[in-house]
Amino acid sequence: SASVSGPIEAIKLPSASNPLSVSLGAEYREEKGSTTPDECLKLAPASCLGGAGGNTLPIAGGYNVKDFFGEAILPLIDGATFAQSVDLELGFRSSDYNITGSDETWKAGLSWRPLDSVLVRFMKQRAARAPNIGELFAPLTASLDNATKDPCSIANKSIDATLRSRCVATGMSTAQVGTVEDIVAGQINTFSGSDLSRPPKPEKADTTTFGVVWTPSFGGSITRAVFSADYYDIDIKKVIGTFGAQEVLDQCYVSGLADQCARIKRVGGTLTLPGSGVELYTTNLSYLRAEGVEVAATLGFGLGNAGNLTVQANINNYLTKESLSSSFADVIDCKGYYGTQCGNPLPKIRWTQRTSWDKGPFGASMLWRHLGKAAIEPGQVPDTFAQFQKIKAYDYFDLSASYKYNDHFSVQASVYNITDEDPPVVGNEAGTTSANSGNTFPSVYDTLGRVYAIGFNVKF
Numbered sequence: 001s002a003s004v005s006g007p008i009e010a011i012k013l014p015s016a017s018n019p020l021s022v023s024l025g026a027e028y029r030e031e032k033g034s035t036t037p038d039e040c041l042k043l044a045p046a047s048c049l050g051g052a053g054g055n056t057l058p059i060a061g062g063y064n065v066k067d068f069f070g071e072a073i074l075p076l077i078d079g080a081t082f083a084q085s086v087d088l089e090l091g092f093r094s095s096d097y098n099i100t101g102s103d104e105t106w107k108a109g110l111s112w113r114p115l116d117s118v119l120v121r122f123m124k125q126r127a128a129r130a131p132n133i134g135e136l137f138a139p140l141t142a143s144l145d146n147a148t149k150d151p152c153s154i155a156n157k158s159i160d161a162t163l164r165s166r167c168v169a170t171g172m173s174t175a176q177v178g179t180v181e182d183i184v185a186g187q188i189n190t191f192s193g194s195d196l197s198r199p200p201k202p203e204k205a206d207t208t209t210f211g212v213v214w215t216p217s218f219g220g221s222i223t224r225a226v227f228s229a230d231y232y233d234i235d236i237k238k239v240i241g242t243f244g245a246q247e248v249l250d251q252c253y254v255s256g257l258a259d260q261c262a263r264i265k266r267v268g269g270t271l272t273l274p275g276s277g278v279e280l281y282t283t284n285l286s287y288l289r290a291e292g293v294e295v296a297a298t299l300g301f302g303l304g305n306a307g308n309l310t311v312q313a314n315i316n317n318y319l320t321k322e323s324l325s326s327s328f329a330d331v332i333d334c335k336g337y338y339g340t341q342c343g344n345p346l347p348k349i350r351w352t353q354r355t356s357w358d359k360g361p362f363g364a365s366m367l368w369r370h371l372g373k374a375a376i377e378p379g380q381v382p383d384t385f386a387q388f389q390k391i392k393a394y395d396y397f398d399l400s401a402s403y404k405y406n407d408h409f410s411v412q413a414s415v416y417n418i419t420d421e422d423p424p425v426v427g428n429e430a431g432t433t434s435a436n437s438g439n440t441f442p443s444v445y446d447t448l449g450r451v452y453a454i455g456f457n458v459k460f
Helices: 133-137 161-169 245-253 378-383
Strands: 002-008 020-035 059-080 083-097 101-115 118-129 141-146 187-193 203-214 222-241 277-281 283-302 308-324 349-359 362-371 374-376 394-404 409-416 451-458
Touching (some): 222 308
Antiparallel strands (some): 002 020, 141 187, 349 362, 394 409
């Protein structure tokens, strides 16, 4: 890589005292990676990995990329009334991948400081992510994925002539339609991996952010104050991922899409016997969008001989969290939901609040973690027990204390989840296998109850 940066004195606006600042550069990268599983992982699950759902095959591959980039900050105004500073920020990057081709990203933003204590910021960006080695070179393997209902099985009591013909077209006999077993344990066989003849293209995101930062000076015992509020809208197109198994089933049997029906392979009329399944190869999906508002605040207080107190809070409120696999599929709304399409619960509101105290070598803090309530995806309500359809709001409190003996030695003790909150129990079919473990969601909720920890830090 190589870059050059600095001011260009010849480019300066009459309304500003500082010139244009730029940074230009180029970079070349080669990335290689591999996964080498042992013999047990490479064999079929029935041999030594009972319940694993699929085997792991070797992955090896790589790619190279050439980047050219530039950034610039142009002061527009400074030192004026209601315009202490107004700066324009620009950026551009061109990337050329030898496998997936080229893409261009950029940014354009404006920061305005009408007063010393107020900053208004706006940014529009185009970002991109090229597929990684695993997404490009994963071998084709049989595995399991989540689904809720096989429309051609005994679970469907209203099979008409149109649906019957679609079931037969995917490998069933007339006698098997409506008589074979439904999906077992919320899972069916699938075929996953990378299709090297049609590798996914880079995904691209359009991001809009707008925010205000206020840093007032209250004086007195208030030693520090920072307040901010930001709106964000992130819209990712051509998302690198896979269709959901239920999506493929619905697009075939409900919507009658021939290309989706071609992905379904039945054995004995079912989707659970060896050799059967749904093709879910890595590809580009339509879009993924997240929109919300985030508010943060910090207040510091001087307590005289009693030390210092700091109160911090960060609150996020989702306005939108949805995705779409293709123009023929339905929009998946995950704001406030969990399930076989959304995976982990996504509460509309969540926050953290920390209160810290320090005096000399002593320190202590209390962290409050709040997760709003969530509910099962609407489409899963009929097939989910009532007690598994909702998760209440959760509040966790963590307490920690520290003592710094000198510059070389310190100790810290903590208690996490001091109220010993139990995680929600939702049943093993309420979410995707990757999210739902032990009938709960361990990556979202504390599963170990109250936890004690002590740590020592020694510097030589």
